[in-house]
Each structure stands twice: as structure tokens, then as C-alpha cells.
Amino acid sequence: MNSSFFQILKAKKELIPLVGVVSFAAVGALSFSVYSLFSKSDVIINKSGNPEPWETVNPTKPQKLLTIHQKWEPIEELEHVRKLMK
Template sequence: MNVFQLLMKKKELIPLALIMTFAASGASSFAVYSLKKTDVIVDRKGNPEPWDAVDPTVPQK
């Protein structure tokens, strides 16, 4: 059975489907956002020690 057919048959599930879709897209976008931050290391083989390139004169958080 198709998901849309089920939602048309049981209309009380539509708000739940919308909330779950919104939560999943928010979690996915936060995961992608977190990977773009500078303190997250994704490629350890290319640059195993990225903290060596930090400029000590620039204030950090």
C-alpha cells in the first residue's frame, strides 16, 4: 500500500507525518551543518593533525 493512499484513507495521520518529516529534515540539516564546522574532523588521512594550523594570535571561542 502506498503511503499517500494510507494518508488519504486515515486523515488523522497527516499531522503526525508532517511532524515526523519536519523533525527528520531538521536533524539531517543539523548533521550537515555540524560537518561543515572547523572543529569536526572528517578526513583524518588527509590532515591528521589540523590543530597545528591554528593561528595562536587569532582569538578562539
């Protein structure tokens, strides 16, 4: 299989940039998926371990890649509802 793939690339050299761009895009998509899986708080793998992981998110730590002049202040009504739910 691999030898036939490389033989096709040797025969049709115009496919080399296309294969390179598609490979780069696939590696980028895979690496971003792995990055999101391990570092983002809104991605859930195990729902039975902690069904509400967003409750443990640190509100002072920015969750976005770039945050400009954003301050977090708790909403009193939501805090009251959260106390009632627990």
C-alpha cells in the same frame, strides 16, 4: 509504494500531523548534520589529510553558536609544550 502511502494518508487523516512532524524533524537533523560537517572545526572527515585540524583553528573566532563575554588568552605552559612537540 508512494501511491499506497498517500492512500493510507487519505484514509487515515489523523496521521498527517504525525508524518509532518516526523518529516520536519528528519529534515532538521539532516540539515544540522550537513551544517556541522562543513562549518565546524571539530568534525573530521579525512583523518589522513590533517591528523590534528584543531591546531589550525583561529582562537579569536568564536566556535559556538552564541558566545557571551569570552576572551581567549594563551596558556603559557601549553604553548611551551606545543613548541616542544614540534
